[in-house]
Amino acid sequence: MDTELKRTLQVLIVENNDVDRAVLINMLSKAPYGSFQISATDSLQETFELLKQSLVDVVLLDLNIKDSNGIDTLKRLHGRYPQLAVVVNTGEYQDDLGLRAVTMGAQDYLIKGMYKSYGLVKALYYAIERKKAETELHKAMDELKEMQAQLIRAEKMNVVGGVASGIAHEVKNPLATILYGVEYLNTVLKDGDDKIELTLRSIKDAAYKANSIIKDLLDFASLSDIKRDLCPIERTIEQGLVLTHHQCEKFQIKIVKHFATNLPNVLIDKNRIEQVVVDLILNAIAVMKNGGTLTIRTTRKIFDRSDISVASNLTDSIAVGEDVLIVDFEDTGKGIPDEYLEKIFDPFFTTHRAAGGVGLGLSIARTIMDSHGGMIDLANKEDKQGARARLVFKVNGK
Numbered sequence: 539m540d541t542e543l544k545r546t547l548q549v550l551i552v553e554n555n556d557v558d559r560a561v562l563i564n565m566l567s568k569a570p571y572g573s574f575q576i577s578a579t580d581s582l583q584e585t586f587e588l589l590k591q592s593l594v595d596v597v598l599l600d601l602n603i604k605d606s607n608g609i610d611t612l613k614r615l616h617g618r619y620p621q622l623a624v625v626v627n628t629g630e631y632q633d634d635l636g637l638r639a640v641t642m643g644a645q646d647y648l649i650k651g652m653y654k655s656y657g658l659v660k661a662l663y664y665a666i667e668r669k670k671a672e673t674e675l676h677k678a679m680d681e682l683k684e685m686q687a688q689l690i691r692a693e694k695m696n697v698v699g700g701v702a703s704g705i706a707h708e709v710k711n712p713l714a715t716i717l718y719g720v721e722y723l724n725t726v727l728k729d730g731d732d733k734i735e736l737t738l739r740s741i742k743d744a745a746y747k748a749n750s751i752i753k754d755l756l757d758f759a760s761l762s763d764i765k766r767d768l769c770p771i772e773r774t775i776e777q778g779l780v781l782t783h784h785q786c787e788k789f790q791i792k793i794v795k796h797f798a799t800n801l802p803n804v805l806i807d808k809n810r811i812e813q814v815v816v817d818l819i820l821n822a823i824a825v826m827k828n829g830g831t832l833t834i835r836t837t838r839k840i841f842d843r844s845d846i847s848v849a850s851n852l853t854d855s856i857a858v859g860e861d862v863l864i865v866d867f868e869d870t871g872k873g874i875p876d877e878y879l880e881k882i883f884d885p886f887f888t889t890h891r892a893a894g895g896v897g898l899g900l901s902i903a904r905t906i907m908d909s910h911g912g913m914i915d916l917a918n919k920e921d922k923q924g925a926r927a928r929l930v931f932k933v934n935g936k
């Protein structure tokens with residue numbers, strides 16, 4: 539408050555009665571303390587114009603003006619400028635209107651003719667301080683909510699990881715027995731009839747499929763032992779493209795590469811990151827079964843909060859302002875429905891179950907990126923024509 543008192547306050551009076559406006563200006567000029575720079579208007583339209591052009595500390599708002607009436611005036615102003623301190627100043631005395639104004643975003647409520655210069659100035663200063671406190675509180679609340687969401691995500695992964703690896707260990711041995719058994723039967727039933735052969739083959743395929751899921755699960759649970767070297771990221775991307783080349787050809791997917799030049803090497807476990815790259819490419823292919831374009835882009839930049847969406851990592855491992863290398867995979871598929879955005883990184887979440895999807899790709903990819911101190915993000919592209927998967931690596935990652 540002390541520092542505020544030394545500063546000239548920018549006050550915007552929104553009032554369409556000339557006399558009332560003159561009274562307010564007069565009161566402020568005779569104020570016992572504080573100094574004010576006053577601007578005035580009689581319409582909401584012009585209020586918006588003025589707020590766009592110059593900084594305003596507090597608005598003294600009559601609810602009934604040229605182009606707006608009643609509580610709606612406050613709603614519209616607050617809706618457009620939620621950070622602005624507003625003191626409602628109106629001629630109408632209605633008990634609940636004051637309360638409603640305050641719950642709808644005003645910091646105070648004055649009734650014309652019921653206050654003097656001192657009361658007015660006090661209301662203005664208090665409104666600014668209240669607004670500041672409220673903004674801080676909102677910020678703290680948002681941060682708290684995000685931290686809580688991160689914790690829940692991390693805990694969920696922990697639990698699922700633990701349960702999954704427990705099951706995987708239990709199922710591994712019986713599966714191995716089945717596979718050995720099938721191999722054995724194959725050798726002893728050399729000239730068996732077709733039906734037996736077919737049955738054995740499908741048992742074997744099913745067991746292999748189960749085995750590969752088990753391998754993924756164990757992978758998922760034991761991703762701590764990574765071996766990292768400084769590597770050029772393009773090489774790992776190219777490797778991933780080689781491994782998925784056949785699939786891309788089959789579904790007529792055009793690959794477009796925009797690789798930045800002179801990128802520094804990054805500290806990665808090549809095999810793990812290659813696995814992530816392959817997963818992201820396969821995910822893109824899965825939504826472009828009728829053909830499309832996959833654009834892979836590398837960029838070096840200073841990390842910004844807006845570089846990733848909210849529902850991404852377990853922890854914020856990269857701070858704003860860090861030097862990062864970003865790899866984007868942009869597809870021309872159908873994008874991700876809003877209601878799935880929160881779930882896509884959950885283990886076993888898949889919309890491709892019928893096509894054999896298990897829903898572990900992104901959870902494994904995220905665990906791998908986490909163990910690299912990096913980030914992974916999946917969002918719809920700005921043009922809404924498909925999705926963008928993004929990997930973020932620290933340039934000087936440890």
Ligand SMILES: Nc1ncnc2c1ncn2[C@@H]1O[C@H](COP(=O)(O)OP(=O)(O)O)[C@@H](O)[C@H]1O
Pocket residue numbers: 817821822824825869871872873874878882883887888889890891894895896897898899900901916924925926927
């Ligand atoms: N590029 C993408 N476009 C649209 N949806 C996607 C994309 N990548 C992933 N998804 C969604 O995320 C889900 C989970 O992906 P993932 O964990 O890799 O499992 P899976 O590929 O086995 O389904 C997918 O089933 C799909 O719904």
Ligand SMILES: [Mg+2]
Pocket residue numbers: 817820821898899900
């Ligand atoms: Mg996948």
